[in-house]
Amino acid sequence: MLIPSPVIRFAAVGQSFGKNDGSAVVAIDGVTFDIGRHEFVAVLGPSGCGKSTLLRLIAGLIRPSRGRVEIYGVPVTEPRDEIGIVFQRPTLLPWFDVIGNVTFPMRHKFGRVTDGERARARDLLALVGLSDFAGKRIDELSGGMQQRVAIARALLLDPDILLMDEPFSALDALTRDEMSLELLRIWTERPKTVLFITHSIPEAVLLADRIIVMTPRPGRVAEIIEVPLPRPRSMTTLADPAFNITANHIREQLFVRPAA
Amino acid sequence: MSAPQLEIPSARGFWQLTALLDRFAPAATFVGLIFAWEAVTRLFSIPSFLLPAPSAILASALDLPWTVWLGHLWATLRVALAGYAAAIAISIPLAVALTTSRFLSRTLYPILIVIQSTPIVAIAPIIVVTLGASDLPRIVITFLITFFPIVVTTSTGMLATPEELIELSRSLRAPRIREITHIRLPYAVPYIFSALKIATTLAVIGAVVAEFVAAERGLGFLIMFSTSFFKIPQAFAGLVVLVALTLVLFRLCGAAQRWLVPWSLPRSEL
Numbered sequence: 001m002l003i004p005s006p007v008i009r010f011a012a013v014g015q016s017f018g019k020n021d022g023s024a025v026v027a028i029d030g031v032t033f034d035i036g037r038h039e040f041v042a043v044l045g046p047s048g049c050g051k052s053t054l055l056r057l058i059a060g061l062i063r064p065s066r067g068r069v070e071i072y073g074v075p076v077t078e079p080r081d082e083i084g085i086v087f088q089r090p091t092l093l094p095w096f097d098v099i100g101n102v103t104f105p106m107r108h109k110f111g112r113v114t115d116g117e118r119a120r121a122r123d124l125l126a127l128v129g130l131s132d133f134a135g136k137r138i139d140e141l142s143g144g145m146q147q148r149v150a151i152a153r154a155l156l157l158d159p160d161i162l163l164m165d166e167p168f169s170a171l172d173a174l175t176r177d178e179m180s181l182e183l184l185r186i187w188t189e190r191p192k193t194v195l196f197i198t199h200s201i202p203e204a205v206l207l208a209d210r211i212i213v214m215t216p217r218p219g220r221v222a223e224i225i226e227v228p229l230p231r232p233r234s235m236t237t238l239a240d241p242a243f244n245i246t247a248n249h250i251r252e253q254l255f256v257r258p259a260a
Numbered sequence: 261m262s263a264p265q266l267e268i269p270s271a272r273g274f275w276q277l278t279a280l281l282d283r284f285a286p287a288a289t290f291v292g293l294i295f296a297w298e299a300v301t302r303l304f305s306i307p308s309f310l311l312p313a314p315s316a317i318l319a320s321a322l323d324l325p326w327t328v329w330l331g332h333l334w335a336t337l338r339v340a341l342a343g344y345a346a347a348i349a350i351s352i353p354l355a356v357a358l359t360t361s362r363f364l365s366r367t368l369y370p371i372l373i374v375i376q377s378t379p380i381v382a383i384a385p386i387i388v389v390t391l392g393a394s395d396l397p398r399i400v401i402t403f404l405i406t407f408f409p410i411v412v413t414t415s416t417g418m419l420a421t422p423e424e425l426i427e428l429s430r431s432l433r434a435p436r437i438r439e440i441t442h443i444r445l446p447y448a449v450p451y452i453f454s455a456l457k458i459a460t461t462l463a464v465i466g467a468v469v470a471e472f473v474a475a476e477r478g479l480g481f482l483i484m485f486s487t488s489f490f491k492i493p494q495a496f497a498g499l500v501v502l503v504a505l506t507l508v509l510f511r512l513c514g515a516a517q518r519w520l521v522p523w524s525l526p527r528s529e530l
Contacts (some may be wrong), residue, residue, distance in 0.1 A: 018270045059431050079431040087424040095446045095523045108442050139527055157432075 005073040006034035007161060008058055014066035014218075015053050027053045028219035029037075031067070033212055038191040042198055044250065050219025051197045051221035055163050058195065059083055071161070084154030084192075086167045090146035092138045098111045099134040101124065102152045109157075117156070122151040127186060144175040151183070162192045166199065177235070180183065180206055183231060201247050201254075204239060205229070213253050222253050312493035321497035333501060335478035336467050339395055340509070343402025344463040351407045352452065355414035356440060376408045381469055390473045398475070402466030406459045413455035417448025450524040453517045460509040465504060479505070 016024040028050035035041050043051050050215065056062045057069045060079040062172045069076045092101045102121040103113045125131055128148040149165055154162060168176045180203055187194060198204050204211045205227055213222045228242050237243060294314050299314040300306070308316050321329075354372075357364045384401050391397035421444050429439045471480030480503050486495035519522060 048476070053450060056427075059427070061427055079433050081433075083431060085428065085431055087427075089422065089424060091422045091423075091424040093443075093446070095449070095521070104442075105428075105432055108429060108434045108438055137523065137527070232513070 006070075007037050007039075007072060008195065009070040009073070010034075010054075011056075011070070012067035013057065013064045013069055015057065015062070016065045026218035028214075029217070031221055033221060033224060035193060035195065038193055039090070040187060040194045040196065040207060040209045042196045042204035042211045043214060044198055044201065044204045044211050044254075045214030045219065046199060046216050046254065048219075049214040049216040051199075051214065052165055053219065053227070055085075055165050055195065058161070059085060059163055081157065082160040084157065084159035084162050086147070086150050086154045086162070086164045088166045088169055090143070090150040092149055093147055094138050096138075097134070098130065098136050098138070098141070098149055101138065101149055102156055104153060105156050110237055121156060124155050125149075127155075127189060129182065130154045142175075143171050144179055147171065148182070149180065151186065155186075160193060162194045164194065164196045166197050168203070169199070174199075176203070179198040181234065181236065184231075185208065188232065201250050202238070202243075205243055205246050205250070206233060213250055213251065215254070225250065275348045277487075304359070309490050309492045312496055316493040317496045319499065320493035321500070324494070324497075329501065332477055332479050332482050332498070335504065336464070336480060336502070337505065338472065339398040339402055339470060339478070340467040342395065342399045342464040343406055343466050344459060345401045345461060346399060347406035347410055347463070350403070351410035352414055354407075355411050355418065355448075356445070358411070359403070359415050359444070360440060361458065372411065373410065374475070375404065380405050380466070384469055384473045388470075393474060398467060398470035401470040401473075402463055405466035405469070406462045409458055409462070410452070410455045413451045414448050417451025418444040421447040449521050453513070453521070453524060456517075457510055457513045460507055460513050464506045464509065468502065 010031050010033050014029045015027045017027055018024050031050075031054070043054055045051055053062070057064055058071070058076065060076045060083075063077065071080060071082065093104060096104060099118065099121055100107075102124055103117055104213060106113045106117045122131070122134060126133055128151055130148055130152070133141065133145065138149075141149065147170075150167070168179045173177060184207060196204070196207055208227055211225045211227060213225060214220065215222045225246065227246055229237055229240060229246070262317035296312050301308075301316075303312055306313075312320075354368070358368060359365070380401060384397075387400055388397045391400060418440075425443050425447075426439065429443055434442075467478070468483075469479040472484055475481040479498050482497045482498040483502075486492070486498060519530075
């Protein structure tokens with residue numbers, strides 16, 4: 001039987017950045033993992049563990065100093081069409097209305113937006129629950145709504161891979177839980193390979209199939225954890241004993257080990 | 261029992277009065293100031309060559325036929341607008357060049373700093389000698405006084421673009437020029453309009469400075485001419501027209517922003 005090549009593969013990847021004083025900072029070191037098709041993987045770790053560096057390596061925005069980053073078995077040397085990104089801040093464009101922001105990747109890449117794309121953008125707005133907001137100004141939307149628009153924008157070019165860089169960390173706690181479940185619903189309707197960066201343990205456990213736990217300075221993989229929770233997940237998942245067992249296990253990884 | 265009923269209307273009346281005061285306070289202050297000015301000049305019999313009364317200023321303004329006023333106004337406005345337009349046309353592409361090319365930034369920026377550090381009033385006579393007696397030297401002087409804030413503010417706006425948007429652009433592998441036209445320049449629009457508002461004032465200053473050096477028409481010339489004949493009320497009348505002109509240009513700039521790029525204003529200002 002043929003073993004399918006992973007969608008994303010990190011093989012002993014290290015990344016160093018030069019500082020102004022001439023010295024180099026090692027952001028991540030010896031990072032190795034595979035991500036399979038339509039898998040939802042969370043990268044969890046404290047600040048300074050190089051989580052965002054992982055994301056930028058996959059996006060092709062930076063090249064690895066050591067090791068190999070591959071997508072579908074091909075080394076990443078530049079940004080590729082299969083990738084959509086959602087950032088920590090929505091970073092929408094205030095000079096476009098909501099629909100204009102969703103179609104922006106098309107306009108920006110090809111210089112124009114066809115009627116077909118505009119219809120696709122409306123479908124995506126319906127998918128993220130903003131059908132009635134197509135013509136609204138950006139500053140008329142709440143933070144959670146703006147991040148929904150950013151998700152729709154990332155999905156416009158129908159990427160296979162969705163990279164999310166702490167997308168809900170700027171939202172209030174209630175909106176954050178709501179958005180997590182919304183993301184799971186969207187992911188069920190439009191299956192993608194998702195790499196979700198976060199520093200929230202409950203968020204990672206609730207969302208992911210697997211969690212890559214990282215330790216800081218330099219960022220290394222401490223452990224890769226399979227989340228033993230059934231799908232579909234909901235608010236009741238939070239009450240599942242396996243949820244707390246997994247969350248506690250990660251906490252030990254992050255806080256107990258350095259002291260030992 | 262009836263006491264609260266008596267109190268409530270009077271409280272409401274108090275708040276209505278406060279709201280009314282708040283609304284008309286700016287205009288009332290202004291009118292009050294003019295009356296105080298008139299009163300002081302009469303009370304202390306201040307000679308009109310020291311401080312003319314508002315009534316004397318108005319009378320001297322009416323002495324000149326309105327066609328003469330219009331001629332002076334048009335001469336100044338023409339130069340101010342041409343210098344302003346030239347400043348916009350040159351400053352914004354210059355800001356784009358400075359923010360996108362490290363080489364241009366390193367070579368052009370020091371020159372701009374030198375030009376900005378030169379007292380334009382001091383080189384104005386030289387410019388007039390070099391460029392001759394026409395509108396051209398006056399427009400050049402206006403341009404030199406006006407352009408620098410537009411360059412700096414536009415550059416600041418373009419550099420304030422969030423890094424994520426630039427990464428989004430790169431991840432889409434969009435043509436590099438669109439990073440500027442689709443993201444950086446639109447992002448700078450609120451900055452550009454604040455600069456353009458300040459620049460309206462500078463453009464009028466530039467035109468007046470140029471007229472002080474060499475002109476036979478214009479509001480700056482009128483003020484110079486009036487003072488040299490001790491017609492101080494007439495000089496003040498010229499000043500009032502200049503202030504009014506600057507205010508109108510400033511307001512027009514704000515109106516243009518509201519009309520052309522309403523998104524660049526907070527919703528409360530729409």
